[in-house]
Amino acid sequence: MLFLKRNQKRNQKKKPKESVLTIRENVTSMWFYHFALDGKPICGTSDLTMPTNVPVDAWGWVSDHIHERYCPECTKRYNKMNIG
Numbered sequence: 001m002l003f004l005k006r007n008q009k010r011n012q013k014k015k016p017k018e019s020v021l022t023i024r025e026n027v028t029s030m031w032f033y034h035f036a037l038d039g040k041p042i043c044g045t046s047d048l049t050m051p052t053n054v055p056v057d058a059w060g061w062v063s064d065h066i067h068e069r070y071c072p073e074c075t076k077r078y079n080k081m082n083i084g
Helices: 002-011 072-081
Strands: 021-026 032-037 049-051
Touching (some): 032 072
């Protein structure tokens, strides 16, 4: 019976992992943001990025004191994805 349970677990189909859209910050330039799927910028930049707590719906918002900047290529690719 134990052998059967182990084989059943191995043979179960795994659900495909859903991609998660997040915002990441470029580590070489403060306040420059990229959209990312599964932690990789969608623009394909080779620049290092780090996770942020910025929500996806805040994309494009610019404050008076920080003057955030957003990757134009990420914006183009996001708009082509028809998300939301």
